[in-house]
Amino acid sequence: MKKNNTKFLAGGLGQLTIPLVAIALLVIFNLIRDPGFFSIGIMHNNAGNIVLAGNLISIINGASELAILAMGMTMVTAACGGQDISVGAAAAIAGSVFVKVLKSADSIGGGTVIGAFLLACIVAMLFGTFNGILVAVFKIQPMIATLILYTCGRSIAYWINGGATPTVESPIINAIGSFIPGIPIPTPVLIVVVMGILFKLLFHFTSLELFTQSVGINGSAARLNGINSTFIKLLSFIILGVCVAVSGSIGVSRLGLINHETLLLDIEMDTILAVAIGGNNLGGGKFKIGGSIIGAYVIQMLTITLYAMKVSSTDVKAYKAIVIILLVVIGSPVVKEKFGKFMSKMLENRKKVSVKGAEES
Numbered sequence: 001m002k003k004n005n006t007k008f009l010a011g012g013l014g015q016l017t018i019p020l021v022a023i024a025l026l027v028i029f030n031l032i033r034d035p036g037f038f039s040i041g042i043m044h045n046n047a048g049n050i051v052l053a054g055n056l057i058s059i060i061n062g063a064s065e066l067a068i069l070a071m072g073m074t075m076v077t078a079a080c081g082g083q084d085i086s087v088g089a090a091a092a093i094a095g096s097v098f099v100k101v102l103k104s105a106d107s108i109g110g111g112t113v114i115g116a117f118l119l120a121c122i123v124a125m126l127f128g129t130f131n132g133i134l135v136a137v138f139k140i141q142p143m144i145a146t147l148i149l150y151t152c153g154r155s156i157a158y159w160i161n162g163g164a165t166p167t168v169e170s171p172i173i174n175a176i177g178s179f180i181p182g183i184p185i186p187t188p189v190l191i192v193v194v195m196g197i198l199f200k201l202l203f204h205f206t207s208l209e210l211f212t213q214s215v216g217i218n219g220s221a222a223r224l225n226g227i228n229s230t231f232i233k234l235l236s237f238i239i240l241g242v243c244v245a246v247s248g249s250i251g252v253s254r255l256g257l258i259n260h261e262t263l264l265l266d267i268e269m270d271t272i273l274a275v276a277i278g279g280n281n282l283g284g285g286k287f288k289i290g291g292s293i294i295g296a297y298v299i300q301m302l303t304i305t306l307y308a309m310k311v312s313s314t315d316v317k318a319y320k321a322i323v324i325i326l327l328v329v330i331g332s333p334v335v336k337e338k339f340g341k342f343m344s345k346m347l348e349n350r351k352k353v354s355v356k357g358a359e360e361s
Contacts, residue, residue: 026301033309049181062304064186064191069244071293074292075239081284083142087271089152090127091247093127094247124244127153128238131146136234154261165258217284274296302323
């Protein structure tokens, strides 16, 4: 019974507790440092539309691509017990395809944008399938398997547009990357909400969440129960491919151009950290998409906070690394277990005191 209580209390921190505590600490710190840090104002953007502005808007808007990638990375992590380090390079490929289609059209209308996005999705899913085959069929460790695309992906993106950095100008593209006229909330934030809803519906109407967790916990046992482990792992990479295409398209739309060298550069590590901060086990198994989304906002809030404190861009990564190490260590199984034992002991002592008090009375 005591062992069960310890396990319960160790898990009592919960997968969402660590990222929520991290958010709370950053909020408290910023409110103490600058009470107006989270103030939201209303202003007119360059297009003359009324939009919301402020650090809070910058945080939720700036983390959009990271949050979307974290959703897909969570699936890969849960099913395969490893991470895809090629998401930034794959996003550059998807973004290059997106721009290539747009530039080949006579005019950029709604149908052209949809067609460009769908083709970017197909290409990203194909590269995801390539990674998935290496992992699911050939049993290569995910980080090693995806190192191939991580190494050559941006070169492929370079070839797609002949080494150029073409620009795309269109009201639709501007709306995707910034604001839809009449809606004061940044469009990328709305896209994150839509993606979150789609994942929620996918898990609600299918058994994918259960199957993914089963494969991640014990692939052999899952196979004995009739679950196709190879397919589930492959599917997780394909789903990540869709997330990659969405993020790449948003990144292109923000800038109005494709730069294969800088598009979502170094986002791979932030994506993995978002999954870790979200309380997900990097070794696979149980997962929470919501935790990864919150983890993405933790990273972005930390970044905005450091910039607000006038920390130089060269030092930001070092400070982020220190804070993130602390968060990951606090959320580690060892710390959770020790915390659970401590809480169990505290409750046991409290119970003894209560019993003793009752006997004395």
